[in-house]
Amino acid sequence: MGAAAGTISQMVERAVAKAEKLNGKLNAFITIDGAGALARAKELEGQEGVMREHGALFGKIIAVKDNIAVKGLRCTASSRTLENYVAPYTATVIERLLERGAIVIGKTNMDEFAAGGGGTSGHFGPVRNPYCLERVPGGSSSGSAVAVAAGIVDFAIGTDTAGSIRAPAAFCGLCGFRPTWGAASRHGLLDLGMSMDTPCPIARGPDDLIAAFEAMRGRDDRDQSSLDERRTSVGSRPVLGVPEEFFQGVDKEVEEIVRKAIDGLGMETKDVSIPSSKYGVPVYYLTVFAEFSSAMQKYDGIRYGISEGDIYKTRRAAFGAEVKRRVLLGTYITLKEHSSRWVAAAARVRGILAREVDAVFAKGADFLVGPTMPFVPWIHGKEITDPLQNYLADVLTVQANLCGIPAGSVPAGDIRGLPVGLQVHGPRGHDDAVLGLMKLAYGKVGSRAQANLKLDGRLLSAP
Amino acid sequence: MKAGEGRMMIGLEIHAQLLTASKLFCFCPAGPTQSPNTSICPVCTAQPGAKPAGTNARAMEQAVRIALMVGCTVPEGGRVAFLRKHYFYPDLPNNYQRTSTPVGADGLFCGARIREVHLEEDPGRYDIRKDKVDLSRCGTPLAEIVTDPDFSTPEEVRLFLKKLSTVLDYLGATRMEAGSTRIDVNVSTDGGRKVEVKNVNSFHNVYRAIKYEVIRQKNMRRRGLEILQETCHFDELQKITISSRQKESADDYRYFPDPDIVPIELSPREVARICADLPESPDAKAQRLQGAFSISAKNARALSEHKDLAALFEAVRPRDGKRAEACAEFLLNDTLRVFNYLKKKGLLAVPEKLEYEAEFFSQAAEAVASGKMTGKLARRLVQARFEAGRTGPADVETRQVEGAEIERAVHEALKGQKGAAEDYCRGKKAAIHSIVGEVMKALGYRADPKKVITVLEKILNSKQR
Ligand SMILES: [Zn+2]
Numbered sequence: 001m002g003a004a005a006g007t008i009s010q011m012v013e014r015a016v017a018k019a020e021k022l023n024g025k026l027n028a029f030i031t032i033d034g035a036g037a038l039a040r041a042k043e044l045e046g047q048e049g050v051m052r053e054h055g056a057l058f059g060k061i062i063a064v065k066d067n068i069a070v071k072g073l074r075c076t077a078s079s080r081t082l083e084n085y086v087a088p089y090t091a092t093v094i095e096r097l098l099e100r101g102a103i104v105i106g107k108t109n110m111d112e113f114a115a116g117g118g119g120t121s122g123h124f125g126p127v128r129n130p131y132c133l134e135r136v137p138g139g140s141s142s143g144s145a146v147a148v149a150a151g152i153v154d155f156a157i158g159t160d161t162a163g164s165i166r167a168p169a170a171f172c173g174l175c176g177f178r179p180t181w182g183a184a185s186r187h188g189l190l191d192l193g194m195s196m197d198t199p200c201p202i203a204r205g206p207d208d209l210i211a212a213f214e215a216m217r218g219r220d221d222r223d224q225s226s227l228d229e230r231r232t233s234v235g236s237r238p239v240l241g242v243p244e245e246f247f248q249g250v251d252k253e254v255e256e257i258v259r260k261a262i263d264g265l266g267m268e269t270k271d272v273s274i275p276s277s278k279y280g281v282p283v284y285y286l287t288v289f290a291e292f293s294s295a296m297q298k299y300d301g302i303r304y305g306i307s308e309g310d311i312y313k314t315r316r317a318a319f320g321a322e323v324k325r326r327v328l329l330g331t332y333i334t335l336k337e338h339s340s341r342w343v344a345a346a347a348r349v350r351g352i353l354a355r356e357v358d359a360v361f362a363k364g365a366d367f368l369v370g371p372t373m374p375f376v377p378w379i380h381g382k383e384i385t386d387p388l389q390n391y392l393a394d395v396l397t398v399q400a401n402l403c404g405i406p407a408g409s410v411p412a413g414d415i416r417g418l419p420v421g422l423q424v425h426g427p428r429g430h431d432d433a434v435l436g437l438m439k440l441a442y443g444k445v446g447s448r449a450q451a452n453l454k455l456d457g458r459l460l461s462a463p
Numbered sequence: 464m465k466a467g468e469g470r471m472m473i474g475l476e477i478h479a480q481l482l483t484a485s486k487l488f489c490f491c492p493a494g495p496t497q498s499p500n501t502s503i504c505p506v507c508t509a510q511p512g513a514k515p516a517g518t519n520a521r522a523m524e525q526a527v528r529i530a531l532m533v534g535c536t537v538p539e540g541g542r543v544a545f546l547r548k549h550y551f552y553p554d555l556p557n558n559y560q561r562t563s564t565p566v567g568a569d570g571l572f573c574g575a576r577i578r579e580v581h582l583e584e585d586p587g588r589y590d591i592r593k594d595k596v597d598l599s600r601c602g603t604p605l606a607e608i609v610t611d612p613d614f615s616t617p618e619e620v621r622l623f624l625k626k627l628s629t630v631l632d633y634l635g636a637t638r639m640e641a642g643s644t645r646i647d648v649n650v651s652t653d654g655g656r657k658v659e660v661k662n663v664n665s666f667h668n669v670y671r672a673i674k675y676e677v678i679r680q681k682n683m684r685r686r687g688l689e690i691l692q693e694t695c696h697f698d699e700l701q702k703i704t705i706s707s708r709q710k711e712s713a714d715d716y717r718y719f720p721d722p723d724i725v726p727i728e729l730s731p732r733e734v735a736r737i738c739a740d741l742p743e744s745p746d747a748k749a750q751r752l753q754g755a756f757s758i759s760a761k762n763a764r765a766l767s768e769h770k771d772l773a774a775l776f777e778a779v780r781p782r783d784g785k786r787a788e789a790c791a792e793f794l795l796n797d798t799l800r801v802f803n804y805l806k807k808k809g810l811l812a813v814p815e816k817l818e819y820e821a822e823f824f825s826q827a828a829e830a831v832a833s834g835k836m837t838g839k840l841a842r843r844l845v846q847a848r849f850e851a852g853r854t855g856p857a858d859v860e861t862r863q864v865e866g867a868e869i870e871r872a873v874h875e876a877l878k879g880q881k882g883a884a885e886d887y888c889r890g891k892k893a894a895i896h897s898i899v900g901e902v903m904k905a906l907g908y909r910a911d912p913k914k915v916i917t918v919l920e921k922i923l924n925s926k927q928r
Contacts, residue, residue: 067512068512069505069510069511069512075511075512077511082511085511087510087511087512088505088510089505089510089513091512185514186514186723187512187513187514188512188513188514189512189514190511190512191511191512193722194722194723195722221516221517222506222513222514222516223514223516223723224514224515224516224517224518224723224724224725225514225723225725290719291722294547294549294559294717294719297549297551297557297558297559298509298511298556298557298558300551300558302553303556304511311551331717334549334717334719335715335717336715336717336718339717339718339719343719
């Protein structure tokens with residue numbers, strides 16, 4: 001977009017028109033705020049002198065996942081419950097992006113309450129992969145990824161609780177970054193698994209990603225868990241740890257592409273092992289069920305959305321199948337008689353896993369690398385016949401969320417036009433190092449991999 | 464105890480709003496508001512995505528102070544975490560309440576074991592008749608003090624609560640407005656089931672509720688009826704308890720650690736600092752006053768029950784036992800009456816520095832004791848000094864009216880008080896008080912009444928001659 005230039009207003013008008021034109025095919029946006037974005041563009045043009053100097057994101061056109069509050073815009077989390085909820089405040093990370101001159105043109109589609117990995121479970125219908133409309137874009141930050149991949153916005157903001165930014169980054173051939181838990185404020189982020197939720201940027205290349213994260217990061221008085229931490233202890237010749245567990249059950253072609261990409265980085269590698277990572281998915285689900293059922297307690301039909309008489313009928317009608325499944329299981333496992341068995345056990349194993357990962361970092365590996373997703377984007381509807389599809393999709397990404405460490409996905413190649421992602425993990429607080437490695441990987445492998453991808457031909461034809 | 468009559472076991476859960484500038488997890492001002500839903504934000508209305516802004520450090524400190532004053536010890540390691548207690552109610556916008564693990568446990572106070580003291584957030588206010596919710600109160604920090612069921616009579620509970628309210632007053636840690644302290648009472652007899660009376664809104668009503676419940680349970684047993692485990696509330700107007708639900712099993716609140724709140728670690732140094740800053744206990748104060756000023760044990764105890772009066776008494780520092788007793792009497796009779804009256808109207812304003820009041824109290828006490836001044840006038844003078852928004856105590860302390868100005872005012876007053884002056888001259892000495900009252904009023908109560916009386920007597924006596 002930068003190249004097309006023109007005034008900021010013209011760029012915004014073009015982006016909005018494109019979003020509107022493609023939305024029928026991609027379903028990436030829940031809300032497109034053309035008028036608001038244009039007003040904002042005019043306002044920025046008036047401040048151009050000051051902004052050029054201080055606004056690192058001056059004139060950047062962005063989209064925000066619909067589970068992040070932007071004052072005055074609907075914030076639905078793709079749920080019928082919040083269909084008409086307009087946020088009365090703006091999330092801290094979005095406030096910080098706006099301060100630096102970014103322009104929000106809309107709110108993006110997603111899995112309902114971010115509970116899903118395909119981008120198919122929302123109240124507003126499934127999101128389409130721009131490289132093959134029959135396939136899923138990955139989730140839950142599906143619309144954010146698609147809006148970037150389709151060239152509508154410069155970058156987008158999503159969230160990641162079990163891989164929700166990395167999965168769509170991998171499936172849409174983009175760079176997605178999940179910061180250390182607490183490195184960016186969660187104030188304004190709708191709850192899924194609060195001890196794992198993080199706001200995340202997603203972009204084509206690492207430069208926008210780094211600029212966005214630089215704006216978003218840092219302590220916020222409105223989120224007690226947020227920190228100012230910046231660690232920089234990675235040496236000049238970093239070593240890549242390659243955990244054997246990260247390749248178990250991974251599609252052979254995916255493995256081949258990712259191993260080739262790792263070789264292509266030209267860095268020293270080391271075989272490592274994280275035995276407890278096989279418990280990652282069950283531990284993640286126990287944790288997220290418990291936290292999510294508590295967070296969902298407020299949607300009782302009195303305060304938000306629809307009411308069908310009593311609370312039971314309301315909740316039956318207001319939520320989709322996956323959300324109901326999670327709330328019911330979460331309520332069950334947090335009951336007094338089960339809580340010590342399930343919730344406490346999950347917390348214990350989570351601690352063991354975090355210590356194993358710490359130990360790998362302590363014993364000479366500066367990063368952990370592997371595939372982001374074990375397979376290529378699946379065809380829409382497959383998750384309905386095979387519910388485990390969604391769950392399997394999280395196998396390689398949940399470790400970072402359980403351990404609270406930074407991680408990202410960079411394009412590694414493609415299998416017959418379907419993108420494959422290389423995943424990078426770093427120790428807690430080493431966000432800059434992970435972004436640095438992503439930049440290196442993008443330069444050596446990612447940009448070429450991205451250039452080979454071709455948008456679905458149906459997007460290029462007129463509507 | 465008569466045979467067949469079980470022993471009553473009564474336990475208390477006292478919820479006291481803490482005195483802090485802002486709420487527990489957000490920056491909204493805490494305390495009473497003029498109109499509903501004015502002190503609210505995304506956090507305390509639980510807007511989707513709003514996060515707690517961290518635990519209010521002052522609230523935590525106030526809760527620790529209370530815990531230490533009732534003999535509790537801070538838990539080993541000093542770790543205090545918050546749990547979510549889930550239940551559905553319209554005044555609870557999250558449908559869970561955040562409540563902490565104990566900030567203190569295993570205390571003993573006034574003969575009752577204190578199980579624990581913890582912090583929690585107050586819900587909003589739900590008006591069931593209008594079906595409206597006011598969330599201004601939601602998120603106000605509360606300390607909950609939980610006793611063991613160690614009381615066996617309503618009188619024991621009343622004494623406990625009186626002592627507790629004195630201690631809370633000493634600490635200045637809690638809000639004093641009506642309804643800012645709420646008590647849950649559980650009452651059971653030997654072998655009988657526990658009846659819980661929820662949300663009693665004053666210490667006085669706790670006594671009434673227990674009295675009623677004791678009688679009700681006795682009557683039921685006499686009639687051979689089974690007492691069910693149930694929850695009821697106290698109806699203030701009818702002074703009875705009304706059953707709200709029968710409890711078959713314990714509620715399941717699905718307690719679960721709040722992932723958004725970082726647990727607080729109270730360091731031994733922090734606890735030691737709070738401990739060192741605690742006020743003297745009322746019992747210790749009573750003993751000290753009795754010893755240091757040679758006043759009666761009764762007066763010493765009574766003074767210790769009123770923080771402000773004890774402070775005034777100490778500011779006066781009476782020189783000998785006789786003066787001390789007179790001062791104590793003046794404070795406990797006349798001054799207390801005025802203070803209670805002003806407190807009820809919410810107009811009591813006691814200045815922080817009391818040394819400016821010392822002179823007044825020492826002279827007023829003596830004047831009243833010697834009959835030179837009536838109690839009524841003395842009370843009016845006290846009221847003038849401590850009524851908020853009237854003659855500010857600041858005026859009194861800096862602009863005392865003296866000599867010539869008093870004389871001028873006396874002459875002026877005498878013009879309108881001819882009858883009283885004549886009465887005095889005819890020997891009705893008490894008539895002087897109405898003139899003194901006029902003079903004091905004219906001077907904005909800023910003169911020393913003793914000096915007014917001296918001047919007045921001098922003038923009237925010279926007229927007589
Ligand atoms: Zn608030």
